[in-house]
Amino acid sequence: MSVIRLDDVGKAYPTAAGPVRVLKHVRLAIEPGEFCAITGPSGCGKTTLLNLAALLDVPTEGAITCGGRPVTGLDHDELAALRGGMIGMIFQKFCLLPHRTTLENIVFGARYTGMPRADAESRARELAERLGLSGVAAQPARLLSGGEMQRTAIARALINEPKMLVADEPTGNLDAASAAVVMDLLRACSREGLSVLLVTHNQHLLHYASTHYECREGALHRCA
Amino acid sequence: MRLTDPWLGQDLRDSLTGRPGRTALTVFAVGIGILSLAILMAILGGLREQTARIIDRFGADVLMIHDVGDDRNADLDGAFVRQLEGLMPGAVVCGVRSQPGHDARGFGRLRIISAGPGLGRIRGWIPREGRLLDAADRREGQYHCVINESLAGRAGVQPGQMIPLASSLLQVVGIIGDDEAASMTGSADGAENMVWVADTVVLSGDRSSPRPDRFHAVLVRHPPGWTPPAAASRIRSAFPDTRITITTPDSLVARTRTLRNTVRIVYGSVAMLCLLLGGTTLMSLMTANVQERVPEIGLRMAIGARVRDIRNLFLLEGAVLTLAAGLAGILGALLIVAIAGNRLDVPLRIDAATLIIPLTAAALLGLVFAWFPARTAAAITPADSLRVDG
Numbered sequence: 001m002s003v004i005r006l007d008d009v010g011k012a013y014p015t016a017a018g019p020v021r022v023l024k025h026v027r028l029a030i031e032p033g034e035f036c037a038i039t040g041p042s043g044c045g046k047t048t049l050l051n052l053a054a055l056l057d058v059p060t061e062g063a064i065t066c067g068g069r070p071v072t073g074l075d076h077d078e079l080a081a082l083r084g085g086m087i088g089m090i091f092q093k094f095c096l097l098p099h100r101t102t103l104e105n106i107v108f109g110a111r112y113t114g115m116p117r118a119d120a121e122s123r124a125r126e127l128a129e130r131l132g133l134s135g136v137a138a139q140p141a142r143l144l145s146g147g148e149m150q151r152t153a154i155a156r157a158l159i160n161e162p163k164m165l166v167a168d169e170p171t172g173n174l175d176a177a178s179a180a181v182v183m184d185l186l187r188a189c190s191r192e193g194l195s196v197l198l199v200t201h202n203q204h205l206l207h208y209a210s211t212h213y214e215c216r217e218g219a220l221h222r223c224a
Numbered sequence: 225m226r227l228t229d230p231w232l233g234q235d236l237r238d239s240l241t242g243r244p245g246r247t248a249l250t251v252f253a254v255g256i257g258i259l260s261l262a263i264l265m266a267i268l269g270g271l272r273e274q275t276a277r278i279i280d281r282f283g284a285d286v287l288m289i290h291d292v293g294d295d296r297n298a299d300l301d302g303a304f305v306r307q308l309e310g311l312m313p314g315a316v317v318c319g320v321r322s323q324p325g326h327d328a329r330g331f332g333r334l335r336i337i338s339a340g341p342g343l344g345r346i347r348g349w350i351p352r353e354g355r356l357l358d359a360a361d362r363r364e365g366q367y368h369c370v371i372n373e374s375l376a377g378r379a380g381v382q383p384g385q386m387i388p389l390a391s392s393l394l395q396v397v398g399i400i401g402d403d404e405a406a407s408m409t410g411s412a413d414g415a416e417n418m419v420w421v422a423d424t425v426v427l428s429g430d431r432s433s434p435r436p437d438r439f440h441a442v443l444v445r446h447p448p449g450w451t452p453p454a455a456a457s458r459i460r461s462a463f464p465d466t467r468i469t470i471t472t473p474d475s476l477v478a479r480t481r482t483l484r485n486t487v488r489i490v491y492g493s494v495a496m497l498c499l500l501l502g503g504t505t506l507m508s509l510m511t512a513n514v515q516e517r518v519p520e521i522g523l524r525m526a527i528g529a530r531v532r533d534i535r536n537l538f539l540l541e542g543a544v545l546t547l548a549a550g551l552a553g554i555l556g557a558l559l560i561v562a563i564a565g566n567r568l569d570v571p572l573r574i575d576a577a578t579l580i581i582p583l584t585a586a587a588l589l590g591l592v593f594a595w596f597p598a599r600t601a602a603a604i605t606p607a608d609s610l611r612v613d614g
Contacts, residue, residue, distance in 0.1 A: 048607075056526060057607040077530045084528020091610065095523045099238055112528035117230045156527075168610075 010061030088157025147178030258553025270571030314447030354383030522609025542594020550586025
């Protein structure tokens with residue numbers, strides 16, 4: 001069963017001059033353990049696609065199913081619960097809480113999932129150990145390097161044991177070495193059965209992916 | 225969102241300490257409003273207490289008649305007193321002369337009250353030591369007096385001993401409490417002492433004494449079954465041409481009520497304005513916080529926060545800020561009352577209302593003025609808040 005499935009999905013934004021279709025007839029199914037990369041020029045609609053796949057937005061056409069469950073018609077609270085349990089997000093700008101420590105930022109990922117705080121802290125320590133963050137676990141996030149910040153964000157995304165990681169330009173603010181570490185981590189997650197949806201400009205990252213799509217003018221094209 | 229939520233403390237701590245300047249400014253602005261409200265409550269409480277004390281001292285069944293205009297003491301004389309006694313059988317009527325005494329011996333401020341023995345009965349005085357003046361003292365013009373406790377202590381006299389006053393020597397026959405004496409001196413804090421002599425006694429060397437048989441005021445305790453307004457009405461109709469003013473407990477209450485209302489309106493407007501300014505400061509600074517925290521709001525939504533989680537977080541922040549400001553304002557008010565309370569002419573009283581009403585106002589202020597920023601935060605969509613180029 002696909003972790004996330006988009007069937008003939010379209011998205012249009014209302015403007016004064018009438019609706020603007022950003023995505024049209026998108027078909028995408030991401031299977032467990034699949035590492036899917038989406039590339040495309042700026043403005044092609046890949047962020048919109050990512051928002052739809054991450055259940056941050058709802059389509060104006062078509063249907064989305066998440067773990068076999070239709071998403072269309074769910075209210076904001078149901079979407080939020082599904083998002084919190086099924087999907088882990090990784091951002092280009094990390095989105096860490098700067099005053100909190102590395103460990104607290106990882107724990108924060110479980111803030112709204114109902115996980116007991118003690119369990120979240122225990123799991124955060126395991127993740128920090130696994131991602132090589134134990135040495136900086138007590139440091140405020142603002143003092144971390146870019147690579148450490150992104151690994152912290154990955155740990156935060158993993159704390160709820162999601163079915164899919166959605167990564168939006170995760171290496172966009174990193175040097176080559178740190179980017180390699182982050183991509184290796186994502187590939188390791190994928191090999192452990194976690195689906196990964198990666199949106200990037202960087203063609204050099206495509207060799208990490210098992211499937212590759214290109215987004216052009218709102219349409220999705222599978223690449224060899 | 226539950227207040228027992230173990231995650232909540234860290235959320236609030238981050239929000240409030242993340243921007244310490246804004247937090248301090250908000251607490252200051254709202255705190256000034258709460259302080260104003262607490263001081264208003266303290267003044268109103270003080271006035272209410274003072275009114276109750278005045279009424280208590282005045283007597284619930286007592287009327288005070290005094291003359292009006294420039295023709296002082298024209299109509300208040302012995303004949304008037306006797307006519308009143310005839311008009312209201314069973315009433316206690318007493319003419320009173322009141323004049324400042326000379327403090328030649330370091331006894332403090334003095335007020336000499338010249339009145340017959342009816343004064344003690346009208347006021348309901350019970351001597352702490354000795355006795356009150358009686359009919360014999362008045363009839364025989366005895367140089368006897370009743371003084372208050374503070375004066376007895378300063379002069380070091382007991383009943384039976386002499387006290388010099390206005391070149392006369394008076395024998396102290398009784399001592400009454402300072403609080404009882406205050407009903408004649410008007411000095412609530414006991415700063416003015418009282419010497420009560422019979423109205424038939426003329427103190428030698430005292431040029432300020434009015435003409436004999438003329439009074440500054442006449443006190444009346446009406447008979448049982450009457451009311452002060454009924455008694456006042458009867459007196460007015462019996463003496464239509466006599467230019468007098470009659471003070472009843474009701475008129476005293478009306479006078480203090482007018483004062484309380486004036487304070488409530490004038491100072492209350494200032495307090496409300498301060499609260500309003502505090503509230504708008506809270507709202508504008510919280511709105512700025514929301515604008516700056518859009519990515520954080522997006523992150524919270526991305527990890528599963530519901531719309532009401534976001535809204536409640538900001539509402540709670542507003543409530544915590546204003547409650548902190550409320551506590552600061554109340555502490556400030558307590559400090560002002562403790563330091564300056566005795567130096568001000570305004571009566572101040574701290575009671576439960578002084579604490580509860582401002583705190584309640586603070587919590588409401590927080591909820592009302594944090595509502596707009598909280599709603600703005602909750603209306604941000606996750607996709608918009610995390611928008612990047614694409």
